Amino acid sequence: xxxxxxxxTEERFSIGRTIRYVLLLLSVIFIxxxxxVLIVTSFKNGAEANPLHAWYLPESWVLDNWELAWKQLSAxxxxxxxxxIPAALISSMLGSINGFVLSRWRFPYAxxxxxxxxxxxxxxxxxxxxxxxxxxLGLNLPTGVPTLILIHVVYGIPITTLIFRNxxxxxxxxxxxxxxxxxxxxxxxxxxxxxxxxxxxxxxxxIWQFTSAWNDFLFALFFSTPVNGPVTLALNxxxxxxxxxxxxxxxxxxxxxxxPTLIVYILLGKYFVGGLMSGSxxx
Amino acid sequence: xxxxxxxxxxxxxxxxxxxxIGVFVYGLIIVNFNTSLTDAHTAATSSGNAPTNYTGFSNYxxxxxxxxxxxxxRNLLIFTLVFLCGTLLIGFVWAWLLDKPIKGEGxxxxxxxxxxxxxxxxxxxxxxxxxxxxxxxxxTGLNRLFxxxxxxxxxxxxxxDVSVGIVAITIPAIWQLSGYIMALFLAGFRGxxxxxxxxxxxxxxxxxxxxxxxxxxxxxxxxxxxxxxxxxxSLKSFDLIMSIANQSVYSTKVPAIDMYVFKTTYxxxxxxxxxxxxxxxxxxxxxPYLIHDTRQRRK
Numbered sequence: 001x002x003x004x005x006x007x008x009t010e011e012r013f014s015i016g017r018t019i020r021y022v023l024l025l026l027s028v029i030f031i032x033x034x035x036x037v038l039i040v041t042s043f044k045n046g047a048e049a050n051p052l053h054a055w056y057l058p059e060s061w062v063l064d065n066w067e068l069a070w071k072q073l074s075a076x077x078x079x080x081x082x083x084x085i086p087a088a089l090i091s092s093m094l095g096s097i098n099g100f101v102l103s104r105w106r107f108p109y110a111x112x113x114x115x116x117x118x119x120x121x122x123x124x125x126x127x128x129x130x131x132x133x134x135x136x137l138g139l140n141l142p143t144g145v146p147t148l149i150l151i152h153v154v155y156g157i158p159i160t161t162l163i164f165r166n167x168x169x170x171x172x173x174x175x176x177x178x179x180x181x182x183x184x185x186x187x188x189x190x191x192x193x194x195x196x197x198x199x200x201x202x203x204x205x206x207i208w209q210f211t212s213a214w215n216d217f218l219f220a221l222f223f224s225t226p227v228n229g230p231v232t233l234a235l236n237x238x239x240x241x242x243x244x245x246x247x248x249x250x251x252x253x254x255x256x257x258x259x260p261t262l263i264v265y266i267l268l269g270k271y272f273v274g275g276l277m278s279g280s281x282x283x
Numbered sequence: 284x285x286x287x288x289x290x291x292x293x294x295x296x297x298x299x300x301x302x303x304i305g306v307f308v309y310g311l312i313i314v315n316f317n318t319s320l321t322d323a324h325t326a327a328t329s330s331g332n333a334p335t336n337y338t339g340f341s342n343y344x345x346x347x348x349x350x351x352x353x354x355x356x357r358n359l360l361i362f363t364l365v366f367l368c369g370t371l372l373i374g375f376v377w378a379w380l381l382d383k384p385i386k387g388e389g390x391x392x393x394x395x396x397x398x399x400x401x402x403x404x405x406x407x408x409x410x411x412x413x414x415x416x417x418x419x420x421x422x423t424g425l426n427r428l429f430x431x432x433x434x435x436x437x438x439x440x441x442x443x444d445v446s447v448g449i450v451a452i453t454i455p456a457i458w459q460l461s462g463y464i465m466a467l468f469l470a471g472f473r474g475x476x477x478x479x480x481x482x483x484x485x486x487x488x489x490x491x492x493x494x495x496x497x498x499x500x501x502x503x504x505x506x507x508x509x510x511x512x513x514x515x516x517s518l519k520s521f522d523l524i525m526s527i528a529n530q531s532v533y534s535t536k537v538p539a540i541d542m543y544v545f546k547t548t549y550x551x552x553x554x555x556x557x558x559x560x561x562x563x564x565x566x567x568x569x570x571p572y573l574i575h576d577t578r579q580r581r582k
Contacts, residue, residue, distance in 0.1 A: 020380050024391055027377060031394055031458070034409045051412060051423030055431065098297045105293035113301065115577050120308040122511075122569040124519045126542045127562035128311035130318055130555045133546075135311070154307045157300050186292050215402030217522040221543075232404040236526055239408045247412070254408040258401045265400040269393055 042066065042252040049248035065248035069238070069256050072249070076234035077257070080214060083145045083230055087152035088209035092202055094153070095160020100190050102161065103168040104176055114165070121158035125218055133222060144228030151223065152213040160205050167201040168194070203271045211261050231257045312562065319343070319555035326549040335552075342556040352557075355536045358449040359564075362537065363517040365450050369457035370513050371506065374464025381465070382472040392469070395462035403459070407526025410455040414527065416443035442527060448534035452524055460516070464509050471505035472498075511572050518565050 041049050042065050044058040049065070102114050132151075141147045171194070179189040217232040224230065226237045235257045239250040320337050327333035346352045377395055381388050398406065415424035418438045422430055429437040441451040475498060483493045521539040528535040530544055538557050545554035 017385070020383070020385065023376070024380055024385075027373075028391070028394055031398065034406065034413060034455075034458070037412065038409045051415060051417075052421065052427070054412060054423060055428055094300050098300050101293040101297045105290075107290035107294050111577055111581065113297075115573050116309075117300070117304055118573060118576075119569065120304050122515050122565055123308060123312070124515075124539070124558070124561040124565050126519065126521075126539050127315055127558035128308065129315075129542070129558060130546065130551050131311040131314035132307070134314075154303045157304055161300070186296075211400060215404075217402065217404045217525070221525075222546075232402055232522075235408070236404050239411075240526065240529065250408050254405040258405045261400040261402075262397070265397065266393075269396075 038251045038255055041248055042069075042255055044248050046246075046248065049246075049251075051247070065246075065252040066256070068246065068249040069252035072238055073231055073234055073253055073256050076229065076231040077260070079145055079228070080230040080232075081260070083148050083152070084210050084213045087149045087156065087213045088206045090149075091153045091156035091160050091209050092164075092205040094157055095162075095164045095205055096195070096198055096202070097190070098157070098161040099164025099166075099168050100194055103165045105186060114161075117158050117161055119158075120155065121162070125155070129222060136223060144224045145230075147223050148213075148216075148219060148230065151219050152209070152216070156209050156213075160209065163205050163208070164198070164201055167198070171197065200271070203268060207264055207268055207271060210264060214261050312559075315555045316559050318551055319553075319559050321552050323552040324550045329549045329551040338552075342552050343560070346553065346556055346560070351533075351536070352538075352541060354533075355538050355541050358535065359518065359520075359537045361447070362449050362453055362456075362520060363514060365453040366456050366460075366517045367510060367513050369453060370461045370464045371509060373457060373461040374509070375468050377461065377465040378468030378472055381469060392465075395465055397462070398459045399463050401459070403455075403522035404526045406455055406459060407523055410458075410523075411527045414441040414451050414454070416440040442532070442535050445534045449537070452520075452527060452535055455527070456517075456520070456523055460513060464513070467505050467509050467512075468502065471502045475501045507572070511569060514568050515565055518561060518568070 037054055040057055041054065043061045043063070044053070045060060045062045045064065048056075048058055048060075098117070102110055136143075136147055141150070175193060175197075176189060179193045184192065214230075215232065216230070217236065220230050220233040221236075224233060226233055226241075235250075235253050238246075238253045319342055320339060321328075321335040322338045323329050323335045325333070328335045377391075381391060385391075413424045415422070415426060417423050418426055418440065422438060425441075426438040429435060440448070442448040444451075479497055479501075480493065483497050488496070519539060520537060521543070524535050524537060524540055525543075530540055530547075538561050542554050542557040542561070545551075545557060
């Protein structure tokens with residue numbers, strides 16, 4: 001009797017499991033359709049890289065597109081790195097300090113201040129763009145990398161503060177209290193106790209800021225030119241700018257421009273997911 | 284005096300951030316609103332070479348009574364609804380499929396999440412191709428694929444359709460963000476203690492009752508944050524539309540595109556007005572959420 005029931009549940013279980021696998025595989029196909037087209041087109045020669053042949057494998061695999069894309073995008077990629085690395089580091093440092101203060105040293109109205117900071121994360125940047133352009137002009141800031149660093153740092157403050165604050169809230173009070181009892185001031189406590197245990201949060205925040213600054217197009221379009229701008233702008237120019245689009249090069253370019261974030265994501269994916277799940281928000 | 288000593292140092296530490304956000308968020312919002320009330324519609328007025336006058340809310344009145352701008356707002360509404368439903372549905376199903384023990388969970392999770400790491404500009408390069416509006420014998424992109432597998436009736440003009448073209452743009456948007464929503468829901472599922480499920484099963488609850496009374500209520504905070512995240516992203520949508528359809532295409536116009544078009548013609552007053560309208564829409568969505576969130580935190 002019992003073996004029959006067991007067999008039945010196993011059977012039902014395996015049917016359910018088959019359906020689940022089928023659904024998951026269909027989803028994987030949905031995800032990979034664009035990837036397939038990108039990859040095969042990037043290796044096609046000029047005649048084959050034609051929309052009518054988009055779904056076929058290349059008859060001859062060539063690297064010309066990759067060479068051309070590299071020639072066009074290597075300088076923008078380098079510029080983007082020069083922009084994204086300082087932007088991610090500075091905004092995580094600020095976020096860490098803010099998060100520490102807002103979770104541990106609550107001054108009057110700290111909650112209101114925090115909510116006002118958070119709103120900065122949700123504002124549509126369209127609502128500050130016109131005066132921001134005037135401000136940048138008025139301050140005589142150079143277009144391109146330096147201005148974009150400033151912008152990504154400033155508008156990164158809300159999200160980095162939120163992630164660090166959530167993390168520090170979970171740190172046991174005793175740890176901080178012990179340092180205070182030992183006579184450590186706020187800065188000392190931050191530097192010797194809090195900062196060393198913040199590494200996991202720094203990893204999450206830096207990945208997050210790196211990805212969002214790397215992928216930004218809106219600010220790039222308003223505050224740089226194809227000559228001094230980041231890779232998203234150069235890629236858009238490569239794909240949509242010329243009259244006779246070179247499809248193969250556009251596709252190689254799109255892959256090339258995505259490699260750094262993909263590498264970061266593959267190497268540190270576990271933390272990336274952790275960061276996404278820790279209730280962090282960004283648009 | 285004692286208070287100053289106690290609260291002074293922490294306040295000083297976060298002061299730089301407060302000033303930056305004060306200037307770059309709240310200050311600029313005010314200046315933007317001010318610009319939106321003027322008649323700065325030309326290069327001369329926008330650069331300050333010609334005088335500008337206050338015209339009250341006339342820019343808003345004109346925008347909100349122009350068919351073109353109302354079309355943008357309508358597009359924005361459709362885009363947001365489809366984007367929201369799509370990512371929530373797919374994200375939930377993926378999380379639900381991966382919640383039960385399954386081989387290769389980590390691999391599936393990474394595959395579903397990877398589009399998130401890619402910029403809209405890069406994915407736009409290929410989606411522009413896939414959503415090619417050409418139909419018939421010379422069809423390309425997905426239309427071509429439909430033809431190859433004998434599903435010709437699925438061919439359609441995608442984003443170039445004036446009435447529902449904007450829906451086509453939600454496909455890449457959903458492709459890109461569903462994994463994110465999956466991650467949120469998966470965390471939600473994992474947060475429900477097994478004992479709770481077991482207890483319900485022991486009490487004789489059916490699968491549906493289990494979901495209705497235990498799982499859905501536990502997931503509702505996750506769903507709320509998902510709605511806020513996708514909703515506010517959707518309202519700002521710009522990159523994807525620019526890289527697939529470009530700014531000059533009427534069928535996929537949304538306010539963020541209008542704002543950019545006005546800016547390129549030095550019509551700063553209208554550009555600023557569109558920005559303010561977007562801000563109001565976002566605020567209506569987000570401020571109640573932030574108040575709710577603050578109250579919860581206090582508890």
